[in-house]
Amino acid sequence: MPTPGPCASRSGRRSRSWWCRWCGGRPREELLACVEDVRRDRGFAEVFLRASKVGSRLDVEVDFVVTPDSTAQTVTDFDAVRADLRDRFRALGQDPSMSVGFTADRSWVA
DSSP, X not given: OOOOOOOOOSSOOOOXXXXXXXXXXXXXXXXXXXXXXXXXXXXXXXXXXXXXXXXXXXXXXXEEEOOTTOSOOSHHHHHHHHHHHHHHXXXXXXXXXXXXXXXXXXXXXX
C-alpha cells in the first residue's frame, strides 16, 4: 500500500486560475497531482476531479475508473483509497468535503 504524503505541483509554479481563489491559494495542479498520484499508485485507468466552493467549504468529487488490473477491487480497498486521498489533501492544508466514487464503466463519470 502506498504511503500517504503531500502532493506537489509538478511544475512548481503557482496558478492564477479560478482554483487559487477557491482553494485558499493552492494551485489547481497540486490537487490534480494528488488524484493523479493515487490513480497511478492503484492502477486505475482514469480519474475525474470536480470541485466547487460554497462559502468557506470546498466540495471535492473524485471518480476513479477501475480495471481488473487495479490494486483496489473491494469495498475495503476503496475505503483505503478514500483515506489516502483525505490524508494527501490534508497534507496540502485542505480538508474538503469529499465524495469518492469507483466505476468500471467510464460512461458513468465522463
